[in-house]
Amino acid sequence: MSTIAINNPSAIHHDDHAHHQETFLTKYVFSQDHKMIAKQFLITGIIMGVIAMILSILFRIQLAYPDHSFPLLEVLLGRFAPEGRLDPNFYLSLVTIHGTIMVFFVLTAGLSGTFSNLLIPLQIGARDMASPFMNMLSYWLFFTASVIMLSTFFVESGPAGGGWTIYPPLSAVPKAMPGSGFGMTLWLISMILFIASSLMGGINYVSTILNMRTKGMDLWKMPLTIWSFLLTAMLGILSFPVLVAGVVLLIFDRSFGTSFYLSDIFIGGQALAHEGGSPILWQHLFWFLGHPEVYIVIMPAMGIASEVMSVNSRKPIFGYHAMVYSLIGITTLSFIVWGHHMFVTGMNPFLGGVFMITTLIIAVPSAVKTFNWLATLWRGNIRFTPAMLFAIGLVSFFISGGLTGIWLGNAALDINLHDTYFVVAHFHLVMGSAAIFGMIAGVYHWFPKMFGRLMNVKLGYLHFWLTFAAAYLVFFPMHFMGLDGVPRRYYAFTEFESMDKWLSVNVFITWSAILGAVAQIAFLFNFVYSIFFGEKSTENPWEANTLEWTTPVERIHGNWPGEIPTVYRWSYDYSKPGHDTDFIMQTTPHSQTMSSNLLHDFEGNEAAEKIQEKWNLEHNRIDSSEEVK
């Protein structure tokens, strides 16, 4: 019943001519197939993620044992860790590159790049992206950006070190710190390539979704994943160019002597000639992207979690329309809240008040989403696949991290919490852990669509429970450090007597982080092993409704061997009363499900309603008029 349009064997042969001669190079390297590009994004993203995680372990070791010497560090890092102790400037570089890689390379490109590419054509019923060539370019620009970003570790003065927000003048004046030398130049170049990559991707996603949906797939029949990818791409297209502008001006200030961000600086025994610029300008430009960026990171994860939770609870997502409108609300509001990063940076305090109002409004759509997820679980028939576990984990992190956003969005409270560990705890939970969990849920869930095999379930359980526990053990205590006024990006807590009491907590956090990192080996092993030896998947292993599960396991170029299937219903008809199975695929017409149709399903089509009413009379079915309010 799930294969109406595609069970046509002659079509398979007919389509054979589409298989051009593929060499290794065109199939695996310079591929223009959206599924291969998705895999390229995913694997590059995972590699970058592992690197960024190792960086975090390095600086966590420094925080836990500020007085110890680790000869291994000197072997591995050379001049960056003389005598086995991290250099303070290199510590800042580690923090900076960890943040940059995680936010941009893993959670933007790795997440959106992977799942937008994989799922948009598959779930809306398209053969490929609107512009496959641009899609390929997008990946290769991203790859180049990644290589440049990592190459900064081989620069004499070290990688960029001004924090991932690279506030000038620290980032603009090479004399200010070693990390503002050539490493920073490469950082800026890498970011420009990265932004070009995400713009190409974003334009592709939007045009594919708006123009290439299959017959019957109107906007209100799209799965929430597609809605979230669409809105994420729009956010990216509108906000990333602003960062490019900011970055270009910073390059001018650094290399050509302009004064956009610099004024009245005396450094290294010398007064610089720059006058009239404002460091605050950078902050406005940066956060105009930077805040939407956190929604670019979390929204795809939300879409994935919604889909995964609906499939595995065997229930329709609760309040589909409210979910879409809350996504739209978040998208719109995210453009007018950037100032909440700048309450105490010297921005006009009145503006701070305004930004506080817009910021706290954004909690309303977020609350709606959370409650709707909870309602989706309520009275479900939950299958705890690893993907489902991670989706539930996302909800938990989103709540815990989101609630502290109410503190930080309040300008008065932010005075004391700004730039402390409280902020670190907040964003690592709400956009770090939550988004990573969304990404991992997606990997477990759509692995069969990428590699035709299933991942090991039990290793998935182990992976989830260790990671879930470790994430809370790492980030929960940080709230209290922040409430004690411990600033972030401190190389050591040894210089202030008041911070002594947190030294033991730091050791605990570091070991929890190591546990979390080791747990990822279960995932990496599972991932690589399953690609080659995993259990073979069936066409629709999760019994889901969406279109991608009507494609053959072989994952052919062009996605469907015959005609692209037509869509007749929304993607969330799970456990519909009156139907014999607990899912009805989007490709199943209502004429085949007379026993479960609701009058509401016909969207005001009176002829269809009459047929249904007649059928109901004939079959003594009385409950179809029962409408869910």
Place this chain on the structure above:
Amino acid sequence: MNIKRFFNLKSLFAIGALLSLTFSQVMAQDAVATATETVSKHEGLGKTVGYYILLFLLVCIFIGIIGKILSVYDLTRKIQGRRNGIKWDKINGILFGITLIVGMYGVYWSYSVQGAQILPAAGSEHGAKIDSMFSITMILTTIVLVLTHIALFSFAYLYNSSKKRKAYYYPHNNTLEKYWTVIPAIVLTILVLMGFFTWRGITNIPEKEMKAAIQIDVTAHQFAWDVRYAGKDNVNGRKNYKLIGGLGGLNNLGLDLSDKANFDDLKVTEIVLPVNKSVRFTLSSQDVIHSFYMPHFRVQMNCVPGMSTYFQFTPTKTTQEMRQDTDNPKFDYNLLCAKICGGSHYNMQFKVRVVSNREYQEWIKQQKLIVTDDMKKAYQLAMKDSATESNNKIALNN
């Protein structure tokens, strides 16, 4: 038992792959170790690293064995046709139930043990207002945190999969959705209004009160603070970054001596504030952005090169009182830097004391003028030189 053999082969292969992987890692580590053997201080490092890798390998094998036992157990049950193997859905559901209980206890423990280590009650007037907002926000968010997690984890515990049951088809309920849109909106409106007025109260200070406050000027630079008090006229003199290092290297703040207000300014090595008197800090930076952060007063404001920022507040507790309140005889107020500013960002501190008004008056009398006699002499010399050229810009050009 075909199936069984297939499983065993597969697992053997898995362990083999793991072994070879880790073995090659060990080898690589050995190579590293041999390369550095010339450096005697790294002797034995390879062994240590190898030890941890072996330890990790053992854990992996242990987990692999447990996994194997579980799948054998699972299979035998299936073969005996008793039940459908291990009910993983149920186990995960129970784990969520346990997580709920352990998590709740963990939150309670964190709040009571680590919560006891956070900042003491604010030592300033506006800080008390912030603290009360803090309490309200904390109570509200904790309630939401606990309730939503009870829902989340207990749903996971209660509704795990069963073949006998079908999930409840419940696509939407507009009344419910209205409730959980409107209620958060109302709560947030209240929080926003409170926050807005508290924030305006802190940042929007009438001109008259600004002038009446004790004026203190703070200049941040890598990695120290320079603080000067305004002296008798309660006005801090002008500065110009181009003058820094002038007057024979003595003018490290770039004081513009053509402004007479500079001559009574005082240079201090610690910030001493009289209790219950309003103070107004004027903040600036010479090089990169720093952040003037005094957590005990709930005070933070960035120091930005090229512009001045301000923070005005009234301390309400002397250091002595704070020591009694916190039961910590070593307690001291602190000024630290909260904005990343370079290698020694983590150690940019300045001492702060709050004392009675009488003590303050005594202390301020002992403070030295910031414009020393040497500086005055150098300035007069420079002025004489420039007078001959009828161009007093020389002070600016050094």
